[in-house]
Amino acid sequence: MADLSELELGYDVPALPGMASGEIQTPALVVDLDALERNLARMRGFAETAGMRLRAHAKTHKSADVARLQMSQGGACGICCQKVSEAEAMVRAGITDILVTNEVRDPVKIDRLARLATRARIIVCVDAPENVEPLSQAAQRHGVTIEALVEIDCGAGRCGIEPGPPAVRLALAIAGAKALRFAGLQAYHGPAQHIADPAERAAAIAAAADVTARTVSLIRDAGLDCDIVGGAGTGSFPFEARSGVYNELQCGSYVFMDADYEKIRAEDGGRVGGFENALFVLTSVLSLPTRERAVCDAGLKALAVDSGLPRVFDKPGVRYTGASDEHGVLAVDGGELDINERIKLVPGHCDPTCNLHDWFVAVRGQTVETLWPVTARGKVF
Template sequence: MSISQHGRRHFVKHSALVVGSIGLTGHTAGAAPASTEELSMGYEQYIGLPVSEAPTPALLVDLDIFEKNLSQMADVCRQRKCAYRPHGKAHKSSLVGKKQLAAGAGGICAGKLGEAEVFVAGGILDVLITTEVVGRRKIERLLQIAKLAPNLKVVADSEANVADLAASARAAGLRLAVLVDVNVGQNRTGVDTADTAAKVAQAIASSRSLRFAGVQAYGGTNMHVVGYENRRAASMWALERATKARAAIEKAGLTVEMMSVGGTGTYNIDSGYPGVTEIQPGSYIFMDSHYRSIGGESSDVYDDFGTALSVLTTVISRPSKGRAITDGGHKALSTDSGLPMLKDTRGVVFQLGGDEHGVLLIKDPTRDFAIGDKVEFIPSHCDTTVNLHNVFWAVRKGLIEGVWPIEARGRTD
């Protein structure tokens, strides 16, 4: 699907049309991905140019840091003999997912059915959908992709949903793998008690059109607990809860093949825990300013992974001595985890100036900006910032090496 995925040229031809070619069109709610034509005609000209030539606001990936992040996760999981299934909600790109698989990941997670459709269409066949899929039409879509990807897995946390999955899978002549989703403190989805986990697992196992595949126990809030020891204590509590659910399921006579837990913040805690078969880290490939602030095992900054993601903007107006205006606002930089961080904070304070604009308040007169200058930001939250962009600009040592489509951007369906 790529024009070239080797050497210096990583310009990728991959799109909605490719998705359509294997019959997954008709489910394109949300923003449309960049089309093949746009990618092949528009972006190729940038390959090899300095990053300052990218049309801003541009979402940049620093390839040296990104590749180090890929290796760090692979190395730690290998040492601990734990599989990992990166969460594709962080990048929404089948190309990035394939790089994670090449680095050693055992499969990919998808946050929603729409992301799973994109990943499967992009050739990733071992996908776990980490959110319940509910309703006849969505379950039909799920089974459509299960036909193409027999290793597809989904989570469920109610007998009602299991009954619907079973009926549709039976009608489609398929056997669908289902994990029980267990609430380990985030109080989002997931069964609350070990007994309910066993009941839902039994409901899955007793249906011939479903296969009981194990437990998902993701403690999202634990990822962001500040301080390694605090985070470790929170995660231990969650893992004990997951283990109780597992024990209740095993007592009911079922085998728990998979126990899929954790993310970036607890990767080096959860991966060594008895019974955990895989972890689900997402943000590690990019990192963001919020994640860095939670602190690491031996430092105030969580720097096990480097900040590979940034947003490049351009100064487009210089209305007064104390003010410079950039071309990146809410539509380029998410703020659900606070304001993005300037890479070079010297003498400036940043404010968002609306959907399309950023405002730099210049406090130090020696720091000056001319129209056309570039200003770079570290996103406060990588997932929601990625979801605002059509492509990643893959950059190495200041030069554009590739343009990678974010085909699942907007696919919250």
């Protein structure tokens, strides 16, 4: 737990342990601990049943405390990070098994990554042959071995080398490098996570699994094993699990669930994975200009709107209709709101929302149980 003794309520921290949830200073990131724990158990159960490893993506929460819960209670074998500085923050906080699901090309960052491998198991993605030697040389300088996955473009259209022979050549180059170890394939299909229709989503992952399976097979023919075949997010993981190709799931959003993931449906029409909302931006009403319009204190600096506006939780007749820098406009279609009334918002997109805040206020029932720092907040280098 963080040392809160020097911190000032309402300036440094939004709450203090033991406080009633109604006293939390707003806007604040609030975690419903009971819901979080049920989400952890649910994903653990899924991975165990599927016989897969779970490597939870910490880019969602950037919190070493949540990462530790994912590993202790949630069945995760380690975590994923997206940036070197994010991984550094996690290693400093005691996490020692990290996959950086990204390319690292800048010489300073490559050196930092190799240095990190003196303190933790570090796996990194590679999508270009020119990256192999700089990584290997940095690892040699620091007397470590860095594990490397070949990232293939399995249909996502972002990073990743072409599947098939180019990926095989890259795998062989990694395997031949002095201080690298070829550890397998990274085959994450980001855009598929948000395809609303389950059949279309299944088709996108089936296509990704196809090219991945073909590449795994060619790599095996070339004499190498893929210890890790990783990918999958909260929107698609049942499909990757079913494919028989993947063996590591990299889901992140399942711990919290955001409004954007509520829009997509599972095959039975229900919510994907059955996860609950465990993360909220708590906001207060600060102005009631008309009977139909209220203004709250959470705007663009308290929640991310890239995937749509937040959903008002458990308050029928009230909708969040517009965000400006520090204000949210609420349409009141029924009932009434009071000045200073607290409202829970389900963020449209958890990951960039968490990155806006310094603290998670972890609440059980109506009481603040603890505060967790957003350990890697702003660690975007």
